[in-house]
Amino acid sequence: MTCMGKVVLASGVFDLLHYGHLKFLEKAKRSGGEDAKLVVVVARDKTVERMKGEPPIMPEGERRALVEALKVVDKAILGFEEFSMERVLQTVKPNIVALGYDQGYLEEDVKKAAEKLGMKIEVVRIGKFGRRLSSSEIKRKIAKRFAK
């Protein structure tokens, strides 16, 4: 009997793709065991603008394509402009949702939506990787150089 691998869902903005993102995605996929598939939901420009007050540096189509170009990623899709955890879960049908160290606020959202949909979904938390720069820190470092 062959068993299908688990589907792991990860999400993020992935503006200025960096090594920390890669490590996060690799750990996320590993959480699904062998034969896991990693599906990544990339946040829409409008969603980011609404949440952070300004759009990402790189447009959503390019952010999505770059994430999907990674060996570790099986599929990358754009999120919904009107963010909805339920619609995301219905679309991807994950066995596992992997949350990054700064995505803890999504845990309740996932659990509530899964319960409402009657889906059995495990939430795993992925830790941070040493002293690596986050996207915001990278941006600050760049800005500092230009200000010199």
Add this chain to the structure above:
Amino acid sequence: MTCMGKVVLASGVFDLLHYGHLKFLEKAKRSGGEDAKLVVVVARDKTVERMKGEPPIMPEGERRALVEALKVVDKAILGFEEFSMERVLQTVKPNIVALGYDQGYLEEDVKKAAEKLGMKIEVVRIGKFGRRLSSSEIKRKIAKRFAK
């Protein structure tokens, strides 16, 4: 009879990996036809510092790992701190060297080194992709936002 695919060599700094880099690498690989292997030489921090007056934002180990994590890339290696086209060609043994739109200055270097080494190497020039931001333009855009 099976023919081995061509080895295509591309190189760059790949600080802040972006969609333009991906398109460049995809076109570079395609220039080698089917079964081509793409080897990427990633510039060392010290080489970049010597050329541009400051080191890249992201350290060389992370830049290399991220480039190698791309599906299109078969292998990514760090360059030599004392930049030497001859050593690069001897190490990678490429059939083709693909140069980006802003790497024209390397063409003579490649040709001279190949002649000296008695290697038959084709140089292909990869054009720019529409109005995409370069790494420097991305950095300027970030700096501008922070200056507001």
